Each structure stands twice: as structure tokens, then as C-alpha cells.
């Protein structure tokens with residue numbers, strides 16, 4: 313039914329999809345390649361991969377936080393063996409029959425072993441039950457589509473039912489996923505509503521903003537949390553710096569839209585380096601328990 317609605321309209325102009333790199337210039341090479349050595353994108357030091365793994369993919373020389381996958385994030389945060397995933401097989405139906413979308417999805421599915429860009433589930437952080445979601449930047453830049461939105465809504469619903477806190481680690485540098493158009497944009501309203509209903513039950517919601525949290529993800533649930541944490545250096549904002557600079561025709565301040573910049577301007581509550589994230593979350597959850 314939806315496909316017919318969107319197909320029948322005449323085309324006035326053809327807009328070619330662009331790579332979503334506008335706000336991600338300096339995050340292009342963050343993926344961890346295979347091999348024994350990795351070059352740090354910030355300080356250019358050559359790092360031994362085993363050492364980097366031990367330091368949780370934080371550069372020991374300059375503190376640069378490499379992007380990690382949603383699975384690595386869950387492993388990092390929850391107690392060993394204490395995570396049960398929800399809806400792991402949920403897939404998009406490609407509501408707009410967007411050209412080449414299914415092929416692209418298949419490629420990311422094979423690369424990440426995930427059906428879409430988010431993992432949600434019930435886990436324990438230092439013995440405390442929490443509904444946890446982690447968005448994977450490596451899956452289409454963590455963009456929000458119908459699956460990401462639906463799984464976040466379901467996570468909040470379960471948390472409400474069980475009176476549990478919610479923690480979402482966002483890595484949604486792609487904002488709302490253009491291949492699902494208005495259906496992706498709808499998820500902004502849906503996830504905001506879910507967060508609001510959760511809040512009305514006096515339940516805790518903590519967001520952890522990671523590289524990068526932009527567009528429709530930042531402009532919806534990610535900025536609605538009771539407590540907003542961020543990893544050092546994460547890019548946080550709506551439109552990216554290059555777009556803003558081109559539109560405003562002004563030079564932007566140094567460090568614009570980094571976690572440090574938005575912290576200084578009061579948009580987030582705290583910057584937490586990755587090695588301290590689990591302890592910080594555990595403390596916050598414990599302090600807010602009834």
C-alpha cells in the first residue's frame with residue numbers, strides 16, 4: 313500500500329543520493345581494520361591492536377576514542393553473561409522500495425552480523441537490571457529507520473512494564489535514514505513519545521552520546537534523557553559543521569559540536585571517558601533506585 317503511494321507521483325527533479333559525510337569528515341577512518349597495527353586518526357601514532365583492545369579502543373597516546381561496534385559496547389557495559397537481546401531478527405520491509413537499499417542492507421548485515429543498526433535487550437550493569445540499547449555506527453552510520461525506532465519504543469515499553477531504567481548508547485551519525493524517508497522521520501516522534509511516557513512513570517533514562525550523534529537521532533530521544541553523558545571528542549549536533557559553515561558563511565569556533573564544546577555550553581551533563589563508563593552508569597542507576 314505504501315509503495316503505491318510513493319511511486320505514483322511524477323518526478324520534477326532527480327536528486328541523487330549523496331554520501332552522508334557532511335558532518336563526519338574527521339570520523340571517516342575510525343573503523344578498526346584487520347591486522348596487528350592500527351594508526352590513530354588523531355595523533356597518527358601506530359598502535360599495537362592487542363594494546364588497543366586492552367585500553368577499550370582508546371588511544372593510549374592521545375585519548376582518542378575509536379568507534380566500537382554495538383556488540384563490543386554491550387560487552388563493555390553489562391556483567392558477563394547477563395544480557396538477553398530482544399527482537400534480534402527484526403528487519404525493515406523497505407517501505408519506499410528505495411533503489412539498491414536492500415542490497416546495501418545485505419552488505420551491512422553481512423559485515424556486522426546484525427539485521428539493522430541497533431541492539432536492544434535486558435542486561436545487568438554491576439548487578440542492576442537495566443534495559444539497554446546500543447546503536448551501531450558501522451551499520452549505515454547508525455542511522456534511525458523503522459527498525460531502530462520500533463526497537464527503541466519496545467525497549468521503553470518493557471522498561472515501563474518492569475519499572476526499570478533505560479540506557480541508550482547512541483552512535484547515530486547518519487541521523488534519520490533517508491532510504492526510508494518519512495517513515496524514518498516518524499521515528500523521531502515515536503521515540504520521543506516513548507521516552508516521555510517512561511519519564512511520566514518517574515523512571516530513569518540515561519543517554520550516552522558517542523561518535524557521532526547527529527540529525528534525527530540527536531533531535532529526538534538522544535537529547536531527551538534525564539542524564540546525558542558523552543564520550544570525549546564525540547561529534548554532537550543537528551546539521552554538521554560543514555553544512556552550517558556553508559549556510560552561514562562564517563568560520564565556526566574551534567572544536568564546534570564536539571562533546572567538549574556542547575558540555576561547555578550546557579547541552580550535556582558530563583563527559584565520561586570509556587574506561588569509566590560502566591562505573592558511572594552503575595553509580596547513576598544505584599543513586600536513582602527507589
Ligand SMILES: [Zn+2]
Pocket residue numbers: 352353354355356357371372373374375376
Ligand atoms: Zn592517538
